[in-house]
Amino acid sequence: MADLMEKIISLCKRRGFIFQSSEIYGGLANTWDYGPYGVELKNNVKRTWWKAVVYQRDDIFGMDASILMHPKVWQASGHIKNFFDLKSDCKDCKKRFKTTDLKDKDKCPECGGQLTEARPFNLMFKTYQGPLEEEASLIYLRPETAQGMFVNFINILDTKHPKLPFGLAQIGKAFRNEITPGNFIFRTREFEQMEIEYFVSPDEASHYYEYWVEERFNWYVNLGIRKENLRKRPHHKDELAHYAVACTDIEYNFPFGWSELEGIANRTDFDLKQHAQLSGKDMRYFDETTKERFYPYIIEPSGGVDRSVLAFLVDAYSEQKVKDELRIVLRLHKDLAPVKVAVLPLLKNRSQIVEMAKRVAEDLKDSFITVYDDTAAIGKLYRRQDEIGTPFCVTVDVQSLEDKQVTVRFRDTMLQERIGMDRLKTYLEERLA
């Protein structure tokens, strides 16, 4: 199975999805850059999430808060006090380990040397605001997007006047100085989160917690992830974050084992109360019907964009033997595929065919992400599109010049259908809508 990760990493590099960051300098460990197809896939993941949680609902509003925030935010949230991992260093080879990953807490798993005592290591990246690098200007890169939504709670109440339950949604970068990043884009120090903070009355918290676990699980399934590769794992009491009374992870069966894709937590009224206390602002919600003022509870579905991208890639990857050749296909859901249609001329040395194919591609570009490609023989062009997950290839051939029809080839079945050029756009719209 580990082999599958290597195949995915190799495909990502070969086809322009994901590259090692700063590669020309030997690379910066565990940092990755999204290339032309990677950025499309990633944007499509974010777009489908935003559509499902913001546009298709009346009770969730979008937000985009700053990465840099007042340092008191992290005091109130508990990140300065509680957001750390225990680390152990090898006295001989100097490697650093996350203590919870170690079987033997005294012996280095790499060289057998003696390990230091476990020491806490705060995961927040520190930086300085302004020209003076002193304690007073110390700030942090946010380790979660969530706090940007909590600190704007009053602004949302004052501008949108929402009734409970309602939520805020945000997608953005987060940073954690992880001790042991790894597994490609699974655990990195810079990553993107898609988070919802759903405010509910305390007596409805359990109901909405269960509701969001189901909603989020189904989101992955509806985007093509096989159900047998997903599971829900409720946290044991001793692994809950300092702010949560309950949490369920949605885990994916990655090639390196079942691992967290998204967590759904019941954060209670911890965050609003903490921010109220430290800022001195009243952060309670006023219920017009009961005339009561109280702190809502927060249910938080928090997912990683990069982890989703990896899960979608792994789940979509397939190999098939076709006449002694290995056919690699990314069976991505149509909404996630970086390119929707590729237009390919059957003969690139026939100028009329090339011109017609270019015209077809231009015409489709208004409606779908479409590429034109004539840089290889047709078999190779098909394989290229299969590897990036393009659902439809449209081929223009000699016959097209006469009958004004093109061939549409389906990625998953390789079946082909002849379609009149005048019907092509509607035909594809019906299948890609």
Ligand code: GAP
């Ligand atoms: N606001 C709650 C929160 O941040 P979390 O479980 O620490 O909860 C939520 O993170 C999600 O963010 C995870 O389920 C994962 O998908 C993603 N994530 C967390 N740390 C990550 C890392 N180092 N690299 C990539 N993704 C990460």
